[in-house]
Amino acid sequence: MLKNSQKDTIYAQAHEAIGAFQFDESVVAVFPDMIQRSVPGYQTILTGIGELTKQYAQANSNLYDLGCSLGAATLTMRRNISVDGCEIIAIDNSEAMIKRAEEYLHAYHSDIPVNLQCADMTEIPIENASVVVINFTLQFIDPEQRDDLVKRIYQNLKPGGILILSEKIHFENQALQNAIEHMHLQFKRANGYSELEISQKRSSLENVLISDTEAEHLQRLNNAGFNSAGIWFQAYNFASFLAIK
Ligand SMILES: Nc1ncnc2c1ncn2[C@@H]1O[C@H](C[S@+](CC[C@H]([NH3+])C(=O)[O-])CC(=O)[O-])[C@@H](O)[C@H]1O
């Protein structure tokens, strides 16, 4: 899926100053390669999103992909909907991502409508939802806005609806954090990233990707109203939560 992108060499050369990470044209061009080589379990999570969609999409409801990037989760959801009257609403606030996502979505035929919008996911209405996916995007929004967004999702989910939330997480315990972060670094090295690429990208993500702990995520989901919430998949410090209304 979305395989024919260029190789990610964005941080391969030494930069004098490392700016904040941005989802601009240069990232868009290499994004499928970047996410595949940086996020352990990414492909398995997409497969799981497909399975959960098959099980939980309700007839005549909306499905949301918030922070859709090139639409990988949208495509998986679209292929797995087997009930009538569904629409997928896919949102990203990067103009460059949305432009490219449009091309990807048109490359595969489907009768299920996709409403692709360049917008801030904290500002769009959520209505009549059966499945909401936030695949590695809550971590990029202002921590102060996270509780409200998750609450709003809970309130606008139909009974029996689900939120699938995938995130990079960190661990309160320093020894555990070091051990698991080391495994992620080894994963990136095994996927061909150099020490320079790893350290420059790490600087660029500082204060941009702000992770929470598993406990913080579960607390937020519970506070929003979800009584059934837990991790359904984890690879090192990358976890995906399932919350059922
Ligand atoms: N406030 C915001 N509103 C909307 N989009 C945002 C916002 N902030 C950041 N983004 C967008 O969130 C996406 C995060 S990538 C998601 C992968 C995808 N889900 C995938 O399943 O392939 C994950 C990663 O790169 O680690 C980018 O496209 C941003 O433009």
Ligand SMILES: O=C(O)C(=O)Cc1ccccc1
């Ligand atoms: O690359 C990393 O270290 C990450 O934490 C994951 C990631 C993947 C793609 C864009 C930004 C962050």
